[in-house]
Amino acid sequence: MKLRFAPSPTGYLHVGNARQAVANFLYARRNGGKFLLRIDDTDVARSKPEYEEGIRKDLTWLGLTWDEEARQTERLDRYAEVIEKLKASGRLYPCFESEEELKAKREMRIRAGKPPIYDRAMLKLTPEQRERAEANGKVPYWRFKLTDGSRKWQDLVMGDCSVKLTAISDPVLVRADGTILYTLASVIDDLDMDITHIVRGEDHVTNTGVQIDIADALGAKANHFTFAHLPLLLDSDGGKLSKRLDSLGLRSLRHDGVEPMTIISYLSRVGTSEDPYVMTMDEAIAGYNLANVSKSAARFDMTQLLALNRKALHSLTFDQVKDQLPKEATEDFWNAVRGNVDLAAEIPHWWEVTHGEIVPPSQPEDREFLQLALNTLPEEPWDEGTWKKWTTALKEQSGRKGKALFMPLRLALTGEDNGPELHVLLGLMGHERTTSRLRDAILA
Ligand SMILES: Nc1ncnc2c1ncn2[C@@H]1O[C@H](COP(=O)(O)OP(=O)(O)OP(=O)(O)O)[C@@H](O)[C@H]1O
Numbered sequence: 001m002k003l004r005f006a007p008s009p010t011g012y013l014h015v016g017n018a019r020q021a022v023a024n025f026l027y028a029r030r031n032g033g034k035f036l037l038r039i040d041d042t043d044v045a046r047s048k049p050e051y052e053e054g055i056r057k058d059l060t061w062l063g064l065t066w067d068e069e070a071r072q073t074e075r076l077d078r079y080a081e082v083i084e085k086l087k088a089s090g091r092l093y094p095c096f097e098s099e100e101e102l103k104a105k106r107e108m109r110i111r112a113g114k115p116p117i118y119d120r121a122m123l124k125l126t127p128e129q130r131e132r133a134e135a136n137g138k139v140p141y142w143r144f145k146l147t148d149g150s151r152k153w154q155d156l157v158m159g160d161c162s163v164k165l166t167a168i169s170d171p172v173l174v175r176a177d178g179t180i181l182y183t184l185a186s187v188i189d190d191l192d193m194d195i196t197h198i199v200r201g202e203d204h205v206t207n208t209g210v211q212i213d214i215a216d217a218l219g220a221k222a223n224h225f226t227f228a229h230l231p232l233l234l235d236s237d238g239g240k241l242s243k244r245l246d247s248l249g250l251r252s253l254r255h256d257g258v259e260p261m262t263i264i265s266y267l268s269r270v271g272t273s274e275d276p277y278v279m280t281m282d283e284a285i286a287g288y289n290l291a292n293v294s295k296s297a298a299r300f301d302m303t304q305l306l307a308l309n310r311k312a313l314h315s316l317t318f319d320q321v322k323d324q325l326p327k328e329a330t331e332d333f334w335n336a337v338r339g340n341v342d343l344a345a346e347i348p349h350w351w352e353v354t355h356g357e358i359v360p361p362s363q364p365e366d367r368e369f370l371q372l373a374l375n376t377l378p379e380e381p382w383d384e385g386t387w388k389k390w391t392t393a394l395k396e397q398s399g400r401k402g403k404a405l406f407m408p409l410r411l412a413l414t415g416e417d418n419g420p421e422l423h424v425l426l427g428l429m430g431h432e433r434t435t436s437r438l439r440d441a442i443l444a
Helices: 015-030 049-062 072-088 099-111 127-135 182-192 202-217 250-256 260-269 281-286 302-314 318-324 331-337 344-355 364-376 386-398 402-414 422-443
Strands: 002-005 034-039 068-071 092-095 141-144 150-155 159-164 172-174 197-201 226-230
Touching: 002 015, 002 197, 015 034, 015 049, 015 197, 015 226, 015 250, 015 260, 015 281, 034 049, 049 250, 049 260, 068 072, 072 092, 072 141, 072 172, 072 182, 092 172, 141 202, 150 202, 150 226, 159 202, 172 182, 182 202, 197 202, 202 226, 250 260, 250 344, 260 281, 260 302, 318 331, 318 344, 331 344, 331 422, 344 422, 364 386, 364 402, 364 422, 386 402, 386 422, 402 422
Parallel strands: 002 034, 034 068, 197 226
Antiparallel strands: 092 141, 141 172, 150 159
């Protein structure tokens, strides 16, 4: 068994692309198969080395490893060979119509109530007509003659699938400048590289019908590949994700401090009936099952991802998280804040709270209470009982309790209306910082 993830380096990966990478990887590993990374860079105008580098970096960060890799632009000689064969067999046929001519034809067909598919006029071109066109300086591009019928397959996610080839225009597979299109290059690669399972987005269903036809023309046996088309992942408003717009990009999730295993766990369960929980990679592999993937589009739920990430961060030990913490951070600090952050990007703020500077918000109606808090703050040395001693005294002298007692203190000491336990933070902040913060809050 061998699977592949074949992104085009035309942008940075978003969570939708990542869903496919994760599905291919987990499925391959679950079944003892191989996993190949193939960079589909035949679209030279849009492909960029920095995107390719970005893709590798994001996949590596996620913890996905691949056994082989390939790049389409390194296989151009092989493609040329196959293209010649398809031309010789007549399956690739030369076309000379311009964009404008094709547009006019499409409009005519629509007016005549016919589907706007290519009429195969160029199939009837005589050798003389072709010579004349070339003598006039026209260079052909090449279409693939689809068979007249439907291509069917049993999809691991979508079930029975069928694509009616008579309802599709013969696809252009070679441009006038001789460059190959993705649709053909990808079939040649999948055959040459012994890919057995093609797991990709639902946007490829029509391509699959065409590609089965191409694979057949290249001599592949029936049902050579097993297909699984996973529904697209939409943003929370149901909108399309786009590599070009960098929407929900892996890079930005990484920079915000989402843990890679949060993403793997989430993506392995999104669009299934099973709830995600924070898994190890081994658990994700062992529990992955394409049969659980729903046929309908799934929405990416940031709130759910953050809740999962909070749990993932909570479970990290000081040693595991050290690299993401401020340089001087201690284990006590991590233990105090670890249950209260959704994103690692929030950690520096808590470091400022316990060891740096913050500007407390103004609480004019609580100034007197804060002054009382300052007056009753126990002198050093502090110990485990200091918080209790302080708040008991404060409670007695102010007559406050519950939220009225704790919220002004929390706001004055941390600048936030929620966060780690105050008694733990107090110990980390120390007497001097606590005093000056209360003073600042009184003056704010
Ligand atoms: N929103 C999405 N949800 C799930 N899978 C997706 C989504 N968008 C793309 N994919 C899948 O990601 C894989 C990588 O494809 P590709 O690199 O062509 O991405 P793309 O986002 O479609 O790129 P482009 O915008 O350049 O066409 C394919 O399997 C494709 O089906």
